Each structure stands twice: as C-alpha cells, then as structure tokens.
Amino acid sequence: MSVITEVRIRPDDFELGQILGLEQASVIELETLVPSGDVTVPLFWVYEPVEKGFLEAVERYPTVNAVTEVDVFDDRTLIRLDWDASQDHLFQCILEHDGQILSASGSSGGWNFEIRFSDREALSQCQTCCEDAHISLEVTRIYNPTDPEAGPWYGLSEPQREALTLAIRRGYYDIPRGCTTAELADELGISDQAVTERLRRAIGTFGRYALLTPE
Template sequence: MSVIVEFRVSSEDFELGRILSVKGDSTVELETLVPLGDATVPLFWVHNASRDSFVEGVQQHPTVEEATPIDEFDDRTLFTLEWDTNQDALISALQANEGQILNAVGTPSTWKFEVRFSTHESLSVFSTDCEANEIGLEVTRVYNPSEPDVQPWYGLTEPQFEALTLAIGMGYYDIPRGCTTKELADEFGISDQAVTERLRRAIVALVGYTIPMVESKR
C-alpha cells in the first residue's frame, strides 16, 4: 500500500538544494525529474529571481554541466539542469527507493517535499539512508492516499483525535502534568478509565499509521 510523506530539509543538507540557491523572497519549484539515459534532468521554475545571476551562481558548482532557460515570464523562468546526480545523497536515496516527487519547493533556507512511496518499508529505508548521510529530515505529515477520509486524523477515529488533541491542549503530556485523566474525562462526560483507554488506543493508532512497524522478535 502506497504512502505519502511530507518533509522539510535544509537547503544546505543536499546537493540540489545547494546548487539551486536563491536569495530574498525568491523560490524554486521542482516541476519534475526527467530520466535521460543514465542521468536525471530536473525541470524547475525559479520565481522572483534575476535569471542571469541565478544561472551564474548555479554554474559555479563543480557537479553542474549546464543550466538552460526553457521559458521565461515576468516573474518566473523555467530551467533544465544537467548535473551529476550521484553527488546528491537525497536524490539518490529517493531514486533507490522509488520515491515519486509530487511537489518540491525551495526557499533560501529550506525545501519542502511531498513524496509518494510504494510501501511504508520503502519510506523507512529512505529515512535510514538519509540519516546515514547526515541529512536532517523534518517529517511533517505521513498519510495513506487511498484513505482520504482518514488523512486529517492520521489513522485516528474522531473520538481518539479529540481526546489526544484535548490532552495535549490541557498539558496532560507536559512535565509536570497540566491536568489529570479525571479532568479530561469530565470534559467528555466519560469515566477516567474510558479516557485513559481512548488515549492509549489513540497513541497506538497514530504510531501504527505514521511509523513503519518492524515485527518484534519474541
């Protein structure tokens, strides 16, 4: 079953982010990665940046052969990039695990990615590969695209979502605790034991939905 992950990564943590460096309010939007023989050619938009200065900066990188403008408008330019993909651990990890980039937008400091993997296991291996290459991923969302009604709650039922949200809001997981399970139970009009069990099931569901689980050896 496929899974979609949304994550942030520092522009300095991967080669393409360092190559496609922009300044101020400029952004880069990856259109697609086009396989061309043994190479992968990015097609991307650069918004609100000087074309000449951007190209000059890009072509200073030793892994870049050429950055070519394809189409130009008043506030954006479409480019292709010939470069050595093997120097980019993030892109290599995506390709090795058959990650499909659905959306990728870069700013001077951060890139936001939305990527589809065929299985949770592929996502898990991708994350491991990134960690091994010291690429700091900040995962902001993981969901199953075949269950759109479940996406907003990450696999939680509505009562579980409400209980977990209220518990966090009232400081139940703070140190020291900001409330008790009895106080949470009073908010819902249920027993202390019922709210405790609801929170337990919510955490199990959330972990099971967002983190690939490895079968335990007993």
C-alpha cells in the same frame, strides 16, 4: 499499500539545495522530471526575475553540466538543470528505496518535498539512509492516498482547500472568468503570485489523490 510523506529539509543538507542558492530568488519550484538518456533532468521554475549571476553560479558548481533557460517571463523563469544526481545523497536515498518525488519547492527557509513510497517500510529505510548521510528530514505529514483515515479532502492542505474553494465559488474557472487571481489574493490576504502557486499545487494534489490511485 503506498504512502505519501511530506518532508522539510534545510538547503545546506543536500547538494541540489546548495546548487540552487536562493539569494536571488524568492521561490524555486520543481516543474517536472524529464528523462534524458540514463538520467532524469529536472525543470524548475525560479520566481522573481533571474539575474545573470544566478545562472553563472549554478553552472560553476562541479556536478552541474549545464543550466538552460527554457521559458522566461517577467516574474519567473523555467530552467533546465543537467547535473550529476549521483553525488546528491538525498536523491540517492530516495531512488534506492523506490521513492517518487511528486513535488518540491524551496525558499530561503528550506525545501519542502512530497514523496511517494511503496509502503511504510520503504519510507523508514529512506529515513535511515538520510540519517546515515547526515541529512535532517523534518517529516510534517505521512498518509495513504486511498485510506479513508487520511481525510475527505484528497490530500489538500487547509490553505489549498480554502483557495481552491474560493476560486470555484467566485467563478475563476468559469468561461469567461468570474474573477482574477488579484481579486482572490485580496480576499485571502496573500500575494497574487502566492494565489497562483497555491491553486496550481491544489489542483495537482487533488488530481493525484482523486485519479491516480496506486495499483
């Protein structure tokens, strides 16, 4: 039976963390992994206006073939990163043990990954692989998405459940909307951007655990 783990990793411990330096961005968040030939190309949201120097620094990295701006907004930019993941020991350990990256986000304090494995043995083997590659994984949570002992909230963290519950109660998802993210932010005591990110992750998490049960 599959298990999902949430891990935290220092940026310097894996190559992608080194490539996507966070000196000029508050948060980097994985949007999706897009197949491209024999490789999988990630799309990332980079929050805060992206300076030209950020993209140039990324493109200069030896394993990066190209970095492209896909969509540009005032507060965030979607970038496409074409790179050689075979040199990243973290990604290789995940792939070798049939792990699936469900979400990933990075800040100056570290990267958070949510990864699904076929069973606990595959997870354990991936951890050993990372240890051998001198990658320090801080496992913050392990659970089974269909196990009743995982709790009644479909994998939602307490902050995610709080934000999503408030948004529903205040009519944020009604037509027309009953409130704005700025109003939710004021009530939660966080930024408008943080509310948007938290609601998006909450909906994605709920959808995966409520609808996409393993075979």
